Amino acid sequence: MTADARTPAREVVAIDPGHFRNVLAHLPTGVTVIAAHGSDGPVGMAANSVTSVSLDPPLILFCPAKTSATWPKIRAAETFCVSVMAGHHEELTRRFASKEADRFAGLELQERSTGPAPADAVAWIECRLHDEHEAGDHTIVVAQVLAIEATSAADLEPLVFFRGRYGSFRQPDDLPAA
Secondary structure, eight states, rough: OOHHSSOOOOOOOOOOOOHHHHHHHHSEEEOEEEEETTTTEEEEEEEEEEEEEEETEEEEEEBBBTTOHHHHHHHHHHHEEEEOBBBTTHHHHHHHHSSSSSSSTTTOOEEEETTTTTTSEEEEEEEEEEEEEEEETEEEEEEEEEEEEEEOOTTTOOOOEEEEEEEEOOTTTOOOOO
């Protein structure tokens, strides 16, 4: 059997973008803010496409849109902090997703070597740019994890995005914490 016979032909399938977005909205995602020390001050954006890639070496990925004006500024810094947003951060996350807002105005920050971070986030993942891959209308950014920390506040819950809406996840009181 030849290699061509074992490999199925790739067929281009037309999928309506609106339907694609609607179906994938059923996949709940965590919400983050990715921020760096930019050449003109702090720079940051919201992202919900963050996921772990590898334990050894520790790697994560996220996927900014190719149209993002913020990602090139974060890329230029080469290091950045990914903050996992808490349940009360909906307004803040919307600000970081907006093109017009002063994203850092009035925000209590923790200064980290890789970038500014909301002081009351659920967790912080400090990273260095490792690699980028073109992927349709987005870029897959792979980042090496340099340092990690999670809050010790037991009552903080993460902000979740599901079916186009923000919500939160609270562990039932009768289950032990992981």
